[in-house]
């Protein structure tokens with residue numbers, strides 16, 4: 001199970017320092033939408049230069065203009081880029097084509113995606129499918145966690161307000177990628193928080209496998 005650290009609402013120096021602090025406990029590093037919007041796609045290159053051995057996820061949340069946006073982020077060194085599941089099919093197809101051109105990967109963000117749209121999206125089975133509780137929903141209803149819709153054979157991720165308390169429930173749903181932002185970056189001791197996330201994942205997985 002991959003731990004993806006989401007970096008949002010900080011400057012680039014803070015983002016790089018944060019990633020460095022928790023580096024040993026996390027697998028993928030997400031350059032969050034807020035960083036890309038505030039500092040541009042150069043933020044992706046800055047992160048990749050610092051962490052050449054980690055997968056860098058550019059949380060582009062592309063909705064249109066896929067070729068242009070995918071060129072931008074893959075040329076800056078992204079390994080994975082996100083597109084919204086609610087985007088038109090032509091946009092998602094173009095993102096996948098671009099990912100294959102750059103030998104990268106696409107993550108489809110399922111924010112606000114209905115069950116019927118989720119079914120349609122399953123033809124893009126080379127992508128990672130991310131169930132996502134939005135920041136705005138988290139702010140009005142605390143402790144809401146992403147629910148993974150039942151479907152075998154897809155690469156799955158979960159994101160949005162995941163805490164150490166909700167982690168065991170998230171792990172039991174069996175995602176391939178667990179995306180954690182604030183619960184690490186806003187913790188008093190981010191290194192210790194990240195270590196606890198990793199330890200809990202290994203522990204709960206071990207129990208489930210017995």
Ligand SMILES: O=C([C@H](O)CO)[C@H](O)[C@H](O)COP(=O)(O)O
Pocket residue numbers: 006007008030032033034059133134135159160161162179180181182183
């Ligand atoms: O995508 C995200 C969100 O839309 C923008 O902040 C975050 O990466 C995702 O929600 C994970 O961050 P936390 O919710 O802070 O764990």
